[in-house]
Amino acid sequence: MTPRERMITALERRVPDRVPTFELEFQLCPELLGRDFLREEELEGLTPGQVEERLRDNARFIIKVYETLEHDAICLHYLSGEHIARTAELIREESGDRFMILCHGDGTLAIPDGDGMYELSYQLYEEPDALHETCRRMAQDAIRRNAYMLAHGVDGFILCSDYCFNQGPFMSPKMFSQFIAPYLKEIIADIRARGGYAIKHTDGNIMPIIDQLVACNPHALHSLDPMAGVDIRAVKQEYGDKVALCGNVHCAAMQTGTEQDVIASAEYCLKYAKPGGGYVFCTSNIPFRGLPLQRYQLVLDVWKQYRDY
Numbered sequence: 001m002t003p004r005e006r007m008i009t010a011l012e013r014r015v016p017d018r019v020p021t022f023e024l025e026f027q028l029c030p031e032l033l034g035r036d037f038l039r040e041e042e043l044e045g046l047t048p049g050q051v052e053e054r055l056r057d058n059a060r061f062i063i064k065v066y067e068t069l070e071h072d073a074i075c076l077h078y079l080s081g082e083h084i085a086r087t088a089e090l091i092r093e094e095s096g097d098r099f100m101i102l103c104h105g106d107g108t109l110a111i112p113d114g115d116g117m118y119e120l121s122y123q124l125y126e127e128p129d130a131l132h133e134t135c136r137r138m139a140q141d142a143i144r145r146n147a148y149m150l151a152h153g154v155d156g157f158i159l160c161s162d163y164c165f166n167q168g169p170f171m172s173p174k175m176f177s178q179f180i181a182p183y184l185k186e187i188i189a190d191i192r193a194r195g196g197y198a199i200k201h202t203d204g205n206i207m208p209i210i211d212q213l214v215a216c217n218p219h220a221l222h223s224l225d226p227m228a229g230v231d232i233r234a235v236k237q238e239y240g241d242k243v244a245l246c247g248n249v250h251c252a253a254m255q256t257g258t259e260q261d262v263i264a265s266a267e268y269c270l271k272y273a274k275p276g277g278g279y280v281f282c283t284s285n286i287p288f289r290g291l292p293l294q295r296y297q298l299v300l301d302v303w304k305q306y307r308d309y
Contacts, residue, residue, distance in 0.1 A: 003072035007100040011197050011219040011244050015277035018307040022073035024158055025286040029065055031293040039078045059090035073100035075158055081145060085152035092153045103149055105157025107142025108184045111170045139183040143190045156197030164204025166228040176209050185216040204228045220244035223284045227252050233272035245273050246280040254295045262295060266302035
């Protein structure tokens, strides 16, 4: 299978030739290949021809990074919407349909910052109609953006609004059912109707709202956070016939645990999520800046050992 075919097979809860892998974001490019991905601010002041040249060079570098890592999907970051769309086209020109290409595509309420939490709490109780109007506008904006991205070669989306702390969701399940779930479902339905793929990401303890997340019909859930007590074995048993799963390799262990801790977490995920297909191997967050590259390579070594079906 090609990497893209492998991802599609897993996201459709079928059995590929081997377990695919990707990361929501990879921040260790300087350690891996000596340079980093292009940022939007680096394009300021350049002529259109210079911008095109930089985007093409970046697309080639992106392909090199993910070929080196043996990832099956590429998630695009750090650029404006227009430049992400052009990057997707350039990756297609350079590599054909080899990789699944993803980008951000959410448009639902997420955990606000300190100042925003006060305002949101006020609106939930005092101005619910106005808040619903905000939610509708956010969802429609996301749908328009996603349609544009799909038309330029993107295969699907990581829906990256975070809903949960380690203790649970930032609003009650009842409020979640009113102010988030209907709009998330609408965004996902439109992605599916256009032939795209939707991976719903949120860190934290999703268990109080997991039934609602699954009912919104994403192709997959990410990141199944073990630091918040989410057990991929239990989630697979309960929901594996309804939604594909991505993640659960313990990020904190990658930084502060022993090598055996890292190996044990990666092996656990593959042992309990791999059977029957519908699993994409990845960390419970990202390979983040400051993490020793060797720790992430250790995770990939475990994947290579057990990935084949």
